[in-house]
Amino acid sequence: MSQDAVIGIIGGQGWMGRALGMALLEQGIVTASQLVISARSRSHQAYRDWPEVRRVKDNRELVSQADVVVLSVRPEDLAGIDIDADDKLVISLLAMASSQEIAHQVGSRRVVRAMPNAAAEIRRAYFPWFASSQVTREDKQLVQTLLASCGTARELPSERDLDYLTALSGAGPAYPALLAQSMLEHARQMGLSDEIAREAVMQTLVGGSLLLEKLGTDPGDMVERLVAYDGTTAKGLRTMMDEGIGQAIHRGLDAAHRAASGSR
Known part of the structure; x- marks a missing residue:
């Protein structure tokens, strides 16, 4: 996948979506034109930290503009995500939602599950991740770069390992x-x-x-x-x-x- 890929963050004003987006911009990994965010809040105040980033109110519109879709919402909100990612790369930051569940909900088999913690805000997070078999080597390189912007990113050999680290390192502070x-x-x-x-x-x-x-x-x-x-x-x-x-x-x-x- 091109390094010019557009990254779309669903839930861009949540604590993790915001931390990831800000880290990507601060470190020059993406430009403002390569970032598009959506958030539940429709107020201009909600987007005050994103003056040059594309902002949308509809998740389907975000998916149409993005090459990579980041899900940064609460686990209970997954059922309300009504999108068709059309096999685009999807990075899920949700706990308690398997790769299979994510794939079924968003319409893509190219799913990466990642588990951040609150230290992402100070760029000291431990960010383990697991990729489904449909995720390419190029996809993985991009995922590693994106997640490492917030700390230490580590690919895991099994989804079971990610479930465990959700309990261990995902607890953050x-x-x-x-x-x-x-x-x-x-x-x-x-x-x-x-x-x-x-x-x-x-x-x-x-x-x-x-x-x-x-x-x-x-x-x-x-x-x-x-x-x-x-x-x-x-x-x-x-x-x-x-x-x-x-x-x-x-x-x-x-x-x-x-x-x-x-x-x-």
């Missing part, structure tokens, strides 16, 4: 936020002010994550090293592990995975 919430509550109980508690927790979580990334260290190795050091951190880690933090996380991921894969 949710799991770190849960840990941060628990740490904040404890810090406040110990008498720290909200300002200091929040600062300490956020710097600990963000700084620790960045250090792990930079060092390339396996998290398990880091935990073992700190436990073996037998300092104050070791006491905290041992207690958390004895209380079943690992099992609780596994059960949570299992529940999210079941929801993501449905009956598949």
Whole structure:
């Protein structure tokens, strides 16, 4: 597919559609003339961030103008997408909707399922994707380029892997936020002010994550090293592990995975 392909984003004013469109423009991957968006809102305010991009109110009109169609709507809105993509490349950003379901709804067998997370807004998303057998090598190259504009994009060997990563990486900041919430509550109980508690927790979580990334260290190795050091951190880690933090996380991921894969 040509690098001059026109990209149409259905749901261009949603959080992910907007993040992807803005990233493509900012990085010069597409020009404004190569981008067309639709959104549920019909107000001019809804399009204030897209002054030179083609804007349409009807999804069928978007499909007629685009070479690639991106579905960036809520899963429950899929049934209301009334288009015939005529075997154009379709990239679905929907959770809980299989490639087969997408193909049936939009009229194209060239379907890519991708699972972003909220870090796309800061271009730090992990963006796994899976392509149906009808997607060409050229299509895949284009998909990789488009999705990598928001962070790290990775093609997966099976749709089952994507269902799992919908539960794991698709959660975005949710799991770190849960840990941060628990740490904040404890810090406040110990008498720290909200300002200091929040600062300490956020710097600990963000700084620790960045250090792990930079060092390339396996998290398990880091935990073992700190436990073996037998300092104050070791006491905290041992207690958390004895209380079943690992099992609780596994059960949570299992529940999210079941929801993501449905009956598949």
